[in-house]
Amino acid sequence: MSKTRDAILRRLRDNRPTDQPLPSPYRKPLGWDSEQRIASFTERMRAVRGDVYRTTPADWARTAAKLCEERGLKQALVGHGPIADQFVADASDSVDIRRYAQPVEEWKPTLFRAVDVAVTGCRAGLAESGSLVLWPDRNEPRLMSLVPPVHIAVLDATRLYENFAEMLAVEQWAAGGMPTNALLISGPSKTADIEQTLAYGIHGPKSLITLIVE
Amino acid sequence: MNQTEAFHERIDEALHNDQMRRNFRSALSGIQAKREQQFPDDAQLQALREQARAVRANALVKQPELLEQLEAKLTENGIRVHWAENPEQANQIIADILDAATAKTVVKGKSMVSEETGLNTYLEQRGIEVVESDLGEFIIQLAEEPPSHIVAPAIHKNRQEVAQLFHRFYPDLPYTEDINQLTETARQILRDKFAHADAGISGVNFAVAETGTLCLVENEGNGRLSTTAPRVHIAITGIEKVVEKLSDVPPLLEILTKSATGQPITTYFNMISRPRQAGELDGPQAVHLVLLDNGRTRIKVDEQLLDTLRCIRCGTCINYCPVYVQLGGHAYGTVYPGPIGIALEPQRLGIDQVGSLTSACTLCGACGQVCPVEIPLPKLINRLRAEAVNAGREASPLIGRGALRNKTEATSWKLWRLVYANAFVYRLFALAATRLRWLTPKKLGGWTRYRSAPKPAKRTLNELARQKGFRSE
Numbered sequence: 154m155s156k157t158r159d160a161i162l163r164r165l166r167d168n169r170p171t172d173q174p175l176p177s178p179y180r181k182p183l184g185w186d187s188e189q190r191i192a193s194f195t196e197r198m199r200a201v202r203g204d205v206y207r208t209t210p211a212d213w214a215r216t217a218a219k220l221c222e223e224r225g226l227k228q229a230l231v232g233h234g235p236i237a238d239q240f241v242a243d244a245s246d247s248v249d250i251r252r253y254a255q256p257v258e259e260w261k262p263t264l265f266r267a268v269d270v271a272v273t274g275c276r277a278g279l280a281e282s283g284s285l286v287l288w289p290d291r292n293e294p295r296l297m298s299l300v301p302p303v304h305i306a307v308l309d310a311t312r313l314y315e316n317f318a319e320m321l322a323v324e325q326w327a328a329g330g331m332p333t334n335a336l337l338i339s340g341p342s343k344t345a346d347i348e349q350t351l352a353y354g355i356h357g358p359k360s361l362i363t364l365i366v367e
Numbered sequence: 368m369n370q371t372e373a374f375h376e377r378i379d380e381a382l383h384n385d386q387m388r389r390n391f392r393s394a395l396s397g398i399q400a401k402r403e404q405q406f407p408d409d410a411q412l413q414a415l416r417e418q419a420r421a422v423r424a425n426a427l428v429k430q431p432e433l434l435e436q437l438e439a440k441l442t443e444n445g446i447r448v449h450w451a452e453n454p455e456q457a458n459q460i461i462a463d464i465l466d467a468a469t470a471k472t473v474v475k476g477k478s479m480v481s482e483e484t485g486l487n488t489y490l491e492q493r494g495i496e497v498v499e500s501d502l503g504e505f506i507i508q509l510a511e512e513p514p515s516h517i518v519a520p521a522i523h524k525n526r527q528e529v530a531q532l533f534h535r536f537y538p539d540l541p542y543t544e545d546i547n548q549l550t551e552t553a554r555q556i557l558r559d560k561f562a563h564a565d566a567g568i569s570g571v572n573f574a575v576a577e578t579g580t581l582c583l584v585e586n587e588g589n590g591r592l593s594t595t596a597p598r599v600h601i602a603i604t605g606i607e608k609v610v611e612k613l614s615d616v617p618p619l620l621e622i623l624t625k626s627a628t629g630q631p632i633t634t635y636f637n638m639i640s641r642p643r644q645a646g647e648l649d650g651p652q653a654v655h656l657v658l659l660d661n662g663r664t665r666i667k668v669d670e671q672l673l674d675t676l677r678c679i680r681c682g683t684c685i686n687y688c689p690v691y692v693q694l695g696g697h698a699y700g701t702v703y704p705g706p707i708g709i710a711l712e713p714q715r716l717g718i719d720q721v722g723s724l725t726s727a728c729t730l731c732g733a734c735g736q737v738c739p740v741e742i743p744l745p746k747l748i749n750r751l752r753a754e755a756v757n758a759g760r761e762a763s764p765l766i767g768r769g770a771l772r773n774k775t776e777a778t779s780w781k782l783w784r785l786v787y788a789n790a791f792v793y794r795l796f797a798l799a800a801t802r803l804r805w806l807t808p809k810k811l812g813g814w815t816r817y818r819s820a821p822k823p824a825k826r827t828l829n830e831l832a833r834q835k836g837f838r839s840e
Binding site: 161179255296300338345 | 394421422434525546547549578592614618631635636644647660670
């Protein structure tokens, strides 16, 4: 181990501050039922210019395909798994579909330039802040929700938690081990760096569409 | 030029820049209004502040163990951990990582710690291209300026100034002052950089010891791109950013975003725990974390100064500071401006270097009132002022104590005390001041630089009171 490391840790040990009261466990139970959760999620997401549609297991993929058609999105990117398969099955006439099937290095320029929309699932949603929770994996890699200008996310309504604290507690994230990357996404990419004026689509998706599946 | 003169010169320059002062006034009043909307209930805000304070205080008590746990967890997860005592070491570590990976181009997310180390200049001198990818940072990189605010680095520029800057560097693109189009222009320029960069550099908002997770808070997606698209990701952070548990994060995230920009949550909250795993198709193949001390362990020696380390870099104290709004961030001349800068920088760099900053405070208390982790900023600033002229306590870890002690000032205060401690002398002095008021000088050093000289009244307050019929002393 390095000398610098040991020196820093020694100084910290030699100067330990007086014990402080421990933080109390942070929970903010709101007691919301499913309808209230959907309403809060929708309101928060729309406040940051995210689109939200309520749909069903049978219909979501056709809804997604219709949205692509309406918005002129031609090249769609999907991963692997049930979400990708259903979209491929229901949407194949209206868009050109590409699967994320090889390491990003092998097709980066295409990913950055030619893809119009990506369709992914979500692990969960957070009602209070209007957030999508993603654990990108080999089936749905990280850049899918980031590089294409439009991101369509499919959210199972039964996986809508009240807030971040509730989700961490119920799902026991810390005990189960964290994935390579976990994300909360609350709206399309935005900035307020010029005159504190909100502008959307600075680096990530310019629009974020959530399909709540009930 | 000594530090005080240099500071006054920067202040003078700032006070004469009307455009910049207008930009600050409008920006800060907007940010304040947005923050206040997020906290409609004072009791709830207080509960959340208390929670956030406790999380940070607990992490500082257990800091050595938490850093060891963080290192062990990150290592287990496949993230390399490096320790740096000072800016030179941190920069060297990062340059070595880039060299070993033959990385020539870097995209960088916003990081105040890398401003502490002067990382960009260091890497550029070694032939590495560094592109700041946060829009505000990109703007000031073009302008060759340091950040003017720790959250909104280009807050001092208006749209016309940004438009002219873009036009100067990208003359082929159509000139526009429309904020949406300027944003689109930046998107196009930076997309190309993200697609081709060899490495990404980022800061860290919270490092979770329990799980070995690096958390990043941002709106733009540039932080995610910088930490996902290139093949190497290097994160740099101060050693105080470690927290104990994953469950400590939700209250900190909530109060950070609500305080800083008045958002209930930011667009992206990014939790990174590993490099790309076998079978995964993107993400960096290697992730490194550089832990920097740079004076932080010294701050920890003192139980009062220690509170400084609770800071979560939300910039709220800056947004509410009546001095900052008049001066802007560059006048401070340090990496961190505003109240947190006044408290932190003399501790980090020494009173003999930047102790004059402590004079840029009216002790109005606003910063202490809004700080989400309840750092007693006015108390700390007052303490540093005392230490700057050697009037403080005996044992103190501060560098350059008493460096601003000035014989004339010290003698004046001594005389003042003598006069006020003796009734006879005081009366004599009051009599002389009122009857000889025509002798008051027109120039009174720093005071009359921006104000007219005060003139004593014709009669003392005691005399006036007696005339009005007050008898009791």
